[in-house]
Amino acid sequence: MEEENVDLFEKVVNLTKRRGFIYPSSEIYGGFSGVYDYGPIGVLLANNIKNHWWKNMVQKRPDIVGLDSGIFMSPKVWEASGHVSGFSDPLMENKKNGNRVRADHILEEIGVVADEKMSIEEINELLQKNSVALKKTGFNIDEYSEAKYFNLLVKSNLGDFTEQNDNPTYLRGETCQGIYLNYKNVLDTTSQKIPYGIAQIGKAFRNEISARQFIFRTREFEQMEMQYFVRPEEEMVEYEALKEFRWKSLLSLGIKPENLQWHKHENLVFYAREAYDIEFKYPFGFKELEGIHARGNYDLTQHSTYSGQKLEYFDEEKKEHFLPHIIESSIGVGRLFLAILCQSYTEEQVGDDMRIVLRIPKHIAPIQIAILPLSKKDELSIPASSLFEELSDNFMCQYDETQSIGKRYRRQDEIGTPYCITYDFDSINDNMVTVRERDTMEQERVSISELVVYLQNKFKS
Numbered sequence: 020m021e022e023e024n025v026d027l028f029e030k031v032v033n034l035t036k037r038r039g040f041i042y043p044s045s046e047i048y049g050g051f052s053g054v055y056d057y058g059p060i061g062v063l064l065a066n067n068i069k070n071h072w073w074k075n076m077v078q079k080r081p082d083i084v085g086l087d088s089g090i091f092m093s094p095k096v097w098e099a100s101g102h103v104s105g106f107s108d109p110l111m112e113n114k115k116n117g118n119r120v121r122a123d124h125i126l127e128e129i130g131v132v133a134d135e136k137m138s139i140e141e142i143n144e145l146l147q148k149n150s151v152a153l154k155k156t157g158f159n160i161d162e163y164s165e166a167k168y169f170n171l172l173v174k175s176n177l178g179d180f181t182e183q184n185d186n187p188t189y190l191r192g193e194t195c196q197g198i199y200l201n202y203k204n205v206l207d208t209t210s211q212k213i214p215y216g217i218a219q220i221g222k223a224f225r226n227e228i229s230a231r232q233f234i235f236r237t238r239e240f241e242q243m244e245m246q247y248f249v250r251p252e253e254e255m256v257e258y259e260a261l262k263e264f265r266w267k268s269l270l271s272l273g274i275k276p277e278n279l280q281w282h283k284h285e286n287l288v289f290y291a292r293e294a295y296d297i298e299f300k301y302p303f304g305f306k307e308l309e310g311i312h313a314r315g316n317y318d319l320t321q322h323s324t325y326s327g328q329k330l331e332y333f334d335e336e337k338k339e340h341f342l343p344h345i346i347e348s349s350i351g352v353g354r355l356f357l358a359i360l361c362q363s364y365t366e367e368q369v370g371d372d373m374r375i376v377l378r379i380p381k382h383i384a385p386i387q388i389a390i391l392p393l394s395k396k397d398e399l400s401i402p403a404s405s406l407f408e409e410l411s412d413n414f415m416c417q418y419d420e421t422q423s424i425g426k427r428y429r430r431q432d433e434i435g436t437p438y439c440i441t442y443d444f445d446s447i448n449d450n451m452v453t454v455r456e457r458d459t460m461e462q463e464r465v466s467i468s469e470l471v472v473y474l475q476n477k478f479k480s
């Protein structure tokens with residue numbers, strides 16, 4: 020990472036802690052690697068990101084319905100999906116201190132690709148072949164064990180009351196399996212017909228070897244996934260439409276197009292027809308934000324074989340049975356959250372001061388309006404509290420009467436609040452307040468009776 024970008028990334032990480040976006044898990048016990056907690060401001064931003072996705076994916080799409088399936092499923096699901104046998108990353112362990120690294124990540128740093136389809140022998144050969152180049156980056160392969168594949172599924176003993184736990188249940192490694200299992204239920208209980216989709220937001224768990232880059236790669240994370248069931252011959256046309264739809268959805272969230280790029284997967288798994296990632300320009304480089312895959316009929320074939328159930332679709336018009344093909348869109352809430360923060364972080368000189376502003380797109384700002392009485396005295400705090408009550412019916416508001424007005428403005432700038440409203444001594448007589456805009460810092464005097472409509476128009480524009 021270039022120095023300037025290291026700096027930006029550190030600043031973003033520090034800000035998230037300082038302002039209640041993200042806390043490390045179990046901090047008072049020294050932390051718990053690969054897990055993070057979303058604080059009071061973070062949970063608002065994450066909810067807004069999820070609501071935007073849901074609105075685009077479900078509310079505005081008559082052909083897509085929602086689902087909330089269980090985190091736990093029959094262990095057979097993960098055998099059928101191929102996760103028990105093949106959901107692994109190549110792990111190497113430091114012989115002295117036991118530190119674990121991913122061999123493919125180590126190779127990636129010198130521009131060598133070790134893809135998912137490679138055998139462990141091939142990866143170890145690649146490591147040997149590139150040992151000199153790796154040494155130049157400070158990585159000495161002699162200090163590490165040979166690479167071996169490590170399965171990422173997280174095991175539990177749910178429903179198993181034996182000591183041995185020979186038949187573990189798994190915490191789901193991706194949310195889409197719950198969608199596949201309910202594809203027939205949805206068809207039988209709604210008016211949906213092929214092509215149609217099921218969308219789901221929920222937690223997924225992976226025993227990531229090297230959880231890293233803050234919330235970019237964690238062991239517990241949330242996914243927003245949509246699986247679209249199509250006629251086989253329409254798979255690629257629908258796939259192109261989904262790619263375009265998802266790109267536009269990210270732009271409508273407020274991601275800048277110059278921060279996005281497509282990445283085509285060259286080495287596809289055997290069943291995939293095509294796979295693209297949308298990458299975001301994080302401070303540590305362009306990295307996967309979302310995966311969009313044409314999966315053929317693999318998933319339904321596998322679940323049909325392992326469950327013994329027929330999962331074919333009957334097209335009543337054409338009087339024809341077929342197994343639908345699936346195209347999917349899958350994106351992590353945390354990765355999108357981090358993308359929004361990195362893109363929004365700005366510093367600017369204001370007089371002698373450095374102002375930090377999070378220019379979060381206004382429609383997803385965690386706090387929309389801050390209500391700031393100029394003083395704590397009852398004559399201001401009582402009417403300002405009433406104003407909070409009135410506005411919070413329509414907006415996510417925060418009431419703050421601590422410290423100087425300047426410090427309060429800076430605090431709101433740092434959490435990306437688009438509008439601050441100051442109730443001052445003149446307000447008592449003229450029933451007007453000062454509205455300050457986050458990005459321009461311009462201030463306008465607005466009548467309290469017109470405030471709700473004034474602010475609604477601001478957010479609309």
Ligand code: GAP
Nearest residue numbers: 193195235236237240308309310349350351354
């Ligand atoms: N159902 C397909 C699937 O799960 P994936 O590429 O493994 O595909 C999809 O994951 C998305 O989930 C990724 O593009 C990323 O946004 C997010 N994701 C995956 N692993 C993650 C992790 N360890 N931490 C945070 N987000 C993750």
